[in-house]
Amino acid sequence: MDQKYILDSGKYLAGLQDRITYLGDIKGGLEWGRLDQLLEKVQEVRNNIFEFTDKQLINLISDLEDRITFFEERVAKTLTPIEIVNIARSVQRFTLLDILENVYDSFTELGGEGDCNIDPAILVARATLTRRVKNRLYYHQVMVIGHEKGKGEEFRNGGSAKPWGNEKALRYMKVAETEGIPIHTYIFTPGAYPTEDYPGAAQQIARNLFQMARLRVPIVTFISEGGSGGAEAIGLADIRLMGSRGYYSVISPEGAAAIEGRIKEGEKVPQELVEHCAAQLKITAKDNLMLKTIDRIIEEPPLGARREDFAFFRRLRYEMVRATDEVVLQTKSFRAFRAYALKRQAQEIGNGSGDEFDIHIKWSLSDSEKAKLLEFRSEKYRKMGKGFTESRRAISRKLEKASNSLRQSFYDLRYGLLRHHSRSVQKILEEVSSEGSIFLKTVTEPMRAAYDFVFPKPDYPTTTEVFDPFRKSIFVQDWEHYISPLANEDRTVTCPNADKYGCRDLWVPDLYGEFCGVCPSCGHHFPLEYQWYLENLFDKDSVREFNAHIASSNPLRFDGFDIKLKKAMERTKRRSAIITFDAAVHGIKLVVAMLYSDFRSGTVGAAEGEKFIRACDRAKITRRPFLAYIHTTGGIRIHEGTLGVVQMPRCTLAVREYIDSGGLYMVVYDNNSYAGPVASFLGCSPYQVGIRSSRIGFAGPRVIRETTGADVPPDYHSAKNALRRGHIQGIWDRRDFRKNLFEAMMTMGSPHLYYK
Amino acid sequence: MDINLNDLLRQFKSHPYEDHHIDAPHTGVVSFKVKEGQEVKGPSGQWLHKPGTLLYILEREKNPKRITSSFSGTVANLRTQLEGTFVHAGERLLTVQHKLNRDEIIDRILRKVLFIFRAPQRARYFFTPEAISFLEKDTDKGLSVAPGDEIIIMSLMKRDTFLPYEGPPGIIYKVYFQQGDLVEQEAPLFGLCPPGKLPFVQKVIQRIRTEWDD
Missing domain, CATH: 1.20.5 (Single alpha-helices involved in coiled-coils or other helix-helix interfaces)
Incomplete structure (x- = not known):
């Protein structure tokens, strides 16, 4: 040992420096424990290495190492959630390239290499894994897809995938499906890169989820840094593994702190608040396992695995193989699976994460096994995050x-x-x-x-009723009498486009009464309450709400959220941000899910997801069209952490099953629709429409500015631009909503619908 | 084109401001939010999407309208006697005096002196190779243009069209676009100076560049 110190003293000292820097990364700076002084000391020894005698050098290095080990043990004992976040973000943490080199036997990168790549933040490779069974080698081919944070390279963008990177991932997932090889995905992302450029961050993630929901090959994922939507883009897997020092979260702790603390743009977020939010969001592997949003934890060293942690790579390799085996065996007969499980157990007790496997399992699936695989996937996600809603009804x-x-x-x-x-x-x-x-x-x-x-036919309106442009009333019913409460004010308002188009001031009773909230001059749509749509869009007395008893709750016991929730319930007299109901338009019965702004800005949590899925199932059973009318959604509810995030794959799976069964799924965006829901169960619809003056996007302007450092034009998220980018298929006038919806239902969708 | 440049220069020297009079756009009760002599800012941001300084609020039918400044400058002639009173549309409320800087003065003078040839439609524009070679020579003579001369190529949908110059004869003094730029309709392409006035204009501009203190 002593001799080793002397021979490799330079290398040793460099290693000690790395360990100190790593500790500094974890503690958020070198000030903690006077690490800076320790680092200076190591640097000093390194610079004057030839001035010490061998004995002096050995003593010095030994002393320094003891001190560093002491600090490491101290840090490991008291790791906080924010420190785990720092570990996952550290430049010394292993990356996907390390995994490809150490976990797989060989690999060929696809779709680019290094900076010569469509998106260097996403790495795709065909890799080979060998399995040794009783001294015989078996080869497995897998498609490896994941984020590459890079070793300080700027072009990797810190593993923040751009939409075209996610598109590349999807393309190669389809290749894997064609070739019948399993997919291993590795998530190392702080979040998706927020850009609306085609194919669009939200829309592409939604497409990925939609395809992954029915991808007919086993998918196993490993999470190291799971940043919300960016993670979900490649995270809908049959088994989700997570590193014990990784984090999986709905939002970065800094982002959550800025929202919770109502911090103005440009102002510094207090570190205490960030730490508090990191703890509240339940982002660690243990928390996620408890919430059942992941299946297993892969143990790392106490301070997290680093690039040269070969024991960890060996463990990871074993776990990935074992997880893929498990997915494959799920689709086989019960007896075979049991036999395997017993053998594996014995093996685990015997040698832990060994290289030897007792049996060889082929990873190819027959058609019936593929069908079973999809069944299991569906079941898995339907169960995920269940039980975190409150039911206010006695019915069992x-x-x-x-x-x-x-x-x-x-x-x-x-x-x-x-x-x-x-x-x-x-x-x-x-x-x-x-x-x-x-x-x-x-x-x-x-x-x-x-x-x-x-077999009575649906109540088709006559041509004159629907298409007469000279009709004074925009609605066919004589019963139209609902007037927005906004109209009960004797004052005028100014159209926001007045400077541009010279719109005159509008008298409020006119605007919210006769004009339906639309500027008669430029057509700008002023926001209207969701009740207006309930009353004016559907046939009289046809709206019948269901599952109203499912209530939002505070599953993570997030500080102060109970009070906020209670207030929202009292104000709206509702229990969640979604209303699901049966309704009819010109006699055609349909199922509607409506996210509305009054309740926590239409954010989606476990209750909203569950209600959406049930509405989707109801539409499937009754063979009715399914309309998602988004009055407003602010994204996934951050107070529900990853329980909110998993609503993205859950709901998308339900939508996929509904569409595959022959349903007609339409999404209509109004006011503001952002983030998670758009990047999953809304964005995956083949028919998406925006109401005029609505805004649709992935991240709001502030998040874009803070993430990318670039400003966006004020109309960046406008429906018009969303249409230009191909994110939506049309823009409807609010006054034509009913007519257009009816026309859409008559012309779109498969013959499976009940009225066709 | 018969402009006395000396008078123009004197005029700018004695009053280097551009006065923007702010009138009430419609009737209402006015409440000022600025003081006499206060510095105000115009819209800012890459797309001028951040409104300028709030000048006053005009309330009509319980609709308080916030009127912001469209120009940077100093508030002058603030009619404080109108504070809290009902005003009619078109009533002058204040003036924003915008102090012109060196480049703005040069621009104003050139706009008065030069004949501006504008883009007939949104397209990419190029000078003809002959014109380019002349312009690149950097001679003191400048490129003379007479009506009917084809010195500009308009490139639209992969079709190049030679544009005949229409306007008074002169020498190209300022070019407002780069070769191959996408130019909006009615945006200036280049400015021509009457041949006799060229040395004088050059001298005046040079004087402003060296003497004018921002």
């Missing part, structure tokens, strides 16, 4: 399940079996009528009358 879940299955049977019979026969009968009738002569009419007429009685 079993009763609800029974009523759902009854409803399913009825609609299957009514619009499945009977509709199939009705179509056959209709076809015969049409053929007979067209071919037959006038004599047959007397025979077919009573039959047709009987058929129409049994």
